[in-house]
Amino acid sequence: MLKSENNFLKMTKSVHMSSSSSSSSSSPFLPPAFRFITILKFWYFSIFFLFPLKLHFFNFCLYFLNFLLLIQQFFFRFPMKLKGLRAGLLSIWLSGFLLIALSFYGTQLLSPTSLNDPFRYSGDSIATAAPRITIFTSLNVSSLEENSQALLALRSWLALSSQITVVLFTQHNNNNNNNNNNHSSDSSSFTDKFGSRLLLDSTIDFTFLGTPFLHSMMSRIEAYQSDIAVLMDPETVLLPDFISALSYAHELGRDWLLVSSSVEIPRFPFHWDETRHFWRQDNGKRVRFRELQKMISLRSLQSNSSASKMIMAWNNIDMPLHCGVLPPFLYQRGTHNQWIINEAMSCKRRFVFDATSTISSFFLGNAENIYNRSDNVSEPKTRNWEYVGNSHLGQLYGSLYSRSYTLPKLLKCNRRYIFVSASERSTDLSIPKGKSLGFRTREKISACITRTKSRSLKLDFVQKDETVPPLKFPFDLESLLPLVADKNRTVVLSVAGYSYKDMLMSWVCRLRRLKVPNFLVCALDDETYQFSILQGLPVFFDPYAPKNISFNDCHFGSKCFQRVTKVKSRTVLKILKLGYNVLLSDVDVYWFRNPLPLLQSFGPSVLAAQSDEYNTTAPINRPRRLNSGFYFARSDSPTIAAMEKVVKHAATSGLSEQPSFYDTLCGEGGAYRLGDDRCVEPETNLTVQFLDRELFPNGAYGDLWLKEDVRAECEKKHCFVLHNNWISGRLKKLERQMMKGLWEYDASMRMCV
Numbered sequence: 235m236l237k238s239e240n241n242f243l244k245m246t247k248s249v250h251m252s253s254s255s256s257s258s259s260s261s262p263f264l265p266p267a268f269r270f271i272t273i274l275k276f277w278y279f280s281i282f283f284l285f286p287l288k289l290h291f292f293n294f295c296l297y298f299l300n301f302l303l304l305i306q307q308f309f310f311r312f313p314m315k316l317k318g319l320r321a322g323l324l325s326i327w328l329s330g331f332l333l334i335a336l337s338f339y340g341t342q343l344l345s346p347t348s349l350n351d352p353f354r355y356s357g358d359s360i361a362t363a364a365p366r367i368t369i370f371t372s373l374n375v376s377s378l379e380e381n382s383q384a385l386l387a388l389r390s391w392l393a394l395s396s397q398i399t400v401v402l403f404t405q406h407n408n409n410n411n412n413n414n415n416n417h418s419s420d421s422s423s424f425t426d427k428f429g430s431r432l433l434l435d436s437t438i439d440f441t442f443l444g445t446p447f448l449h450s451m452m453s454r455i456e457a458y459q460s461d462i463a464v465l466m467d468p469e470t471v472l473l474p475d476f477i478s479a480l481s482y483a484h485e486l487g488r489d490w491l492l493v494s495s496s497v498e499i500p501r502f503p504f505h506w507d508e509t510r511h512f513w514r515q516d517n518g519k520r521v522r523f524r525e526l527q528k529m530i531s532l533r534s535l536q537s538n539s540s541a542s543k544m545i546m547a548w549n550n551i552d553m554p555l556h557c558g559v560l561p562p563f564l565y566q567r568g569t570h571n572q573w574i575i576n577e578a579m580s581c582k583r584r585f586v587f588d589a590t591s592t593i594s595s596f597f598l599g600n601a602e603n604i605y606n607r608s609d610n611v612s613e614p615k616t617r618n619w620e621y622v623g624n625s626h627l628g629q630l631y632g633s634l635y636s637r638s639y640t641l642p643k644l645l646k647c648n649r650r651y652i653f654v655s656a657s658e659r660s661t662d663l664s665i666p667k668g669k670s671l672g673f674r675t676r677e678k679i680s681a682c683i684t685r686t687k688s689r690s691l692k693l694d695f696v697q698k699d700e701t702v703p704p705l706k707f708p709f710d711l712e713s714l715l716p717l718v719a720d721k722n723r724t725v726v727l728s729v730a731g732y733s734y735k736d737m738l739m740s741w742v743c744r745l746r747r748l749k750v751p752n753f754l755v756c757a758l759d760d761e762t763y764q765f766s767i768l769q770g771l772p773v774f775f776d777p778y779a780p781k782n783i784s785f786n787d788c789h790f791g792s793k794c795f796q797r798v799t800k801v802k803s804r805t806v807l808k809i810l811k812l813g814y815n816v817l818l819s820d821v822d823v824y825w826f827r828n829p830l831p832l833l834q835s836f837g838p839s840v841l842a843a844q845s846d847e848y849n850t851t852a853p854i855n856r857p858r859r860l861n862s863g864f865y866f867a868r869s870d871s872p873t874i875a876a877m878e879k880v881v882k883h884a885a886t887s888g889l890s891e892q893p894s895f896y897d898t899l900c901g902e903g904g905a906y907r908l909g910d911d912r913c914v915e916p917e918t919n920l921t922v923q924f925l926d927r928e929l930f931p932n933g934a935y936g937d938l939w940l941k942e943d944v945r946a947e948c949e950k951k952h953c954f955v956l957h958n959n960w961i962s963g964r965l966k967k968l969e970r971q972m973m974k975g976l977w978e979y980d981a982s983m984r985m986c987v
Contacts, residue, residue: 364397365461365484367477368551371468372403372446372565375434383469383598386502390471392431401433401458402468403451405440439746439986441564441770442718445620448570449560449985456552463551467543467566470496473526473594479644480547482651483589489550490585491578493571493641496543496595527594543597544571548584557581561627562768562984567617569624573634575641580633587653588641623768625702647682707767711754711774715814718772720752722834723869724815729776729802731758733964734821735765736981740971741821742771743978743986748828756805769984776801800884800891802862807877810869820863822958822967824976826945829930829954833866836923841873841899842866844957845911845924848934853910854924857903860896861932864957876920929953933960944974 369391378385391400439450455463462480483492504513504521513521548555556577563570578586628634642653709717719725726745730738738755745753755773757763766773779801806816817833819825836842843865845854867873876899884894899922900906900913908914913922927935928951938956941947948956958971971977980987 364395364477365481366397366399366459367395367462367464367480368399368401368458368460369464369466370401370403370451370455371466372438372451373468374444375402375404387469387471387597388428388432390473392428394472394474394477396431399431399433399460400428401435403435403438403446403454405436405444405446439743439770442751442772443617443770445567445617445770446565447770447985448563448565449983451565452555452560453983453985458551460551462547462549464545464547466545467496467597470543470545470595470597471502475527475646476593476595479589479592479651483547483644484549486585488585489553489583490548490587491555491575492545492547492587492589492644493575494545494547494589494593494595496545496597498543498599499596500599502596502598543595545593545595546571546574553583555584557583558632559983561631562770563624563627564620564770567620567624569621569628569634573628573632576634576639577632579639579641586641587644589644592644592646592651619705619707619767622703622705626705627768629702645682705764705767707763707773709772709774711808712812714754714772714774715809715812718752718754719814720830722815723813724752724817724830724834725809726750726753726817726819726830727756727802727806727809728753728819728821729756729758729805730762730821732761732765735762736979737821737968737971738762738766739769739981739986740977740979741819741823741825742769744825746986747978748825750825750828750830756801758801776805778804800881803877803881803884803891803895806867807874807881810867810874810877813869815866815868817866818862818864819955820957820959822971823864824956824958824971825954826948826956827952827954832929832954836866838868838870839872839919840868840921840923841876842923842925843895844930844932844955845927846932846959847927848932848960850936853907854927855900855904855907855909855911855913855922857900858893858896860892860900860922860924861957861959862890862892862895863959864930864955872918872920875918876915879915879918930955930957932957939970939974944976 373384388400391398435454438454439447441447451465455465462484464480480492483490504515504526513526515521555574557580558577560574563573575586578584640655642655645652645654715725728738728741742753742755745751753772755762755766755771757766757773757775758779760775763773763775802818806818809816815834817830833842844861844863845859846861847854847856847859867877880891880894880898883898884891887894896904899915899920904913906913906915908921911924911926913924914920915922931938931948931951931953933939933956938944938947939958939961944956956976958967958976961967961970978986
């Protein structure tokens with residue numbers, strides 16, 4: 235730099251002497267020109283000594299001034315008689331002055347702090363490649379209409395950037411083949427509209443009413459490859475500043491969690507044009523982004539942002555947002571947003587901040603507008619229990635009590651993103667300690683912060699001493715049956731107490747995996763009933779169930795077992811009388827395939843039951859070898875009459891219901907046996923069909939449980955189910971099923987695996 239100075243001084247001196255020697259014969263414009271050049275020299279040296287770090291800028295100034303002096307030396311050696319030539323020279327000087335001024339202003343925007351610190355203020359442009367963004371939400375694709383709010387929102391997301399991919403968690407309808415085929419065609423046509431940037435994912439868990447589980451969604455999100463994950467309401471419309479805010483956050487250099495709430499707008503009188511890139515009014519006029527942003531800002535001053543329509547975005551999506559386990563919250567049913575924010579701040583793994591002021595997003599309210607609400611995001615009064623259930627989970631897990639906290643805010647002031655605290659005396663968190671901005675820049679930012687009075691996240695926190703309403707499930711057996719039964723009016727029933735709750739969930743997860751949604755759970759105690767509600771199961775409580783059921787000693791042959799089994803036959807009879815077929819399956823029956831198509835093929839007046847015979851050469855209908863833990867009964871007159879006899883016999887017996895089944899339907903000692911695999915009850919003419927043990931093996935048949943790979947052995951035999959019986963004790967039964975890899979539930983995560 236010193237060498238450049240010396241060269242500049244020598245050149246300036248020589249040019250000045252040369253020019254002054256001919257000044258007497260030059261134009262009268264010459265003295266003002268020299269004064270102008272002298273002023274530029276003075277500015278250069280002043281700026282150089284005041285700002286020695288801006289070397290790249292002042293080197294440019296050096297060579298540019300030398301260029302100007304050479305031009306003036308050339309022109310002023312000759313008489314300048316043409317006014318046009320003089321005007322051209324003046325225009326060169328003025329252009330140089332403006333260029334130097336603009337360059338100086340540009341260097342002011344590049345402060346040293348903006349180049350080094352991750353928590354910084356910066357301009358709009360991001361030098362690195364645009365991040366890959368994946369937006370996740372849950373939506374019933376079959377309910378989408380052309381003018382639905384969800385479709386409006388979806389188009390707004392995909393129009394923002396080619397780097398955006400959308401994943402819709404949706405539930406397949408498996409109650410019958412026709413509906414399933416219709417759903418597949420709807421899904422195919424829907425994805426064809428948007429191409430490869432729209433994906434449908436049906437691998438998460440849903441309640442029997444179709445509400446998705448948040449913890450299942452979050453677990454599935456971790457499996458996707460993306461720079462940024464976004465979880466948001468399916469009816470929230472996004473504007474372009476969403477991309478710039480996420481791009482800025484992407485450069486922070488640490489793990490973060492961005493949250494933002496949306497504004498409710500009663501009416502949105504715009505529509506997408508044919509290109510799906512611009513909003514237009516009814517008269518065809520294009521609507522500019524700033525107009526939409528202004529509309530949202532004005533609306534935000536009139537109403538609070540909605541916490542229920544929250545946007546959550548984070549980087550490093552394969553890392554959890556918080557410490558500990560996420561409870562089985564129901565998505566879009568309250569509490570879980572506050573819970574995640576609270577736990578993320580407590581964990582301190584991520585920098586959590588509020589970007590409500592910098593992300594323009596909105597949703598349409600219930601006022602009349604041209605867009606319809608989607609069925610799957612409606613909130614009927616009958617679903618209030620789902621919100622109460624989430625409130626219970628929020629108090630049972632984590633630390634969501636009366637803790638008061640405020641989030642740092644991401645604002646955009648003077649075309650820069652800055653972080654400020656949410657306290658009354660706002661401070662710029664983006665400026666590192668020991669460093670400062672220029673006075674004028676600082677004044678502009680402070681004025682912006684004061685003027686903004688920005689929108690912020692509104693969260694309703696659960697107080698520690700707040701009484702949560704009792705969890706009341708608005709369904710009983712009669713109301714559940716039409717909701718869960720398949721097209722053949724068939725339900726799968728299981729009966730369980732709290733000691734078997736984990737085995738119950740493994741059984742449920744297996745049925746979900748096999749896409750068998752038409753199951754019911756009869757709870758033997760209030761604990762199982764409450765647990766099943768929070769797990770989203772179609773459960774009902776039997777008020778006549780025996781009390782004081784032992785936790786560990788309710789195994790085969792015990793008094794507890796005898797009392798519990800009699801509940802099953804009574805419940806099956808009740809369902810049959812209501813006009814529904816029943817497949818009763820104990821929770822210790824592991825399903826490899828769905829057996830319903832085969833069982834329904836036996837026709838009317840046939841009760842198909844598993845055989846408990848273990849001897850491979852003995853008849854499978856030997857005395858008292860009917861297993862009442864797995865059987866299929868039709869809702870017809872012979873079956874109902876026969877089941878009434880079974881229930882009556884069991885009520886007066888000191889044994890379990892299993893002997894009552896055989897003695898009533900096959901006669902004492904097998905008097906009504908027909909061949910090696912059937913019985914015919916003479917009074918009702920009901921046929922009892924014992925199921926093939928190769929396809930429906932019990933726990934002692936073929937020593938299957940002793941095989942190294944039980945699953946492979948059963949699949950080789952084309953088994954439908956395998957009963958985990960012929961073993962005494964709950965703990966031994968659990969251990970055997972887990973050790974053999976026939977377990978589908980993670981109790982620590984409260985989630986299917």
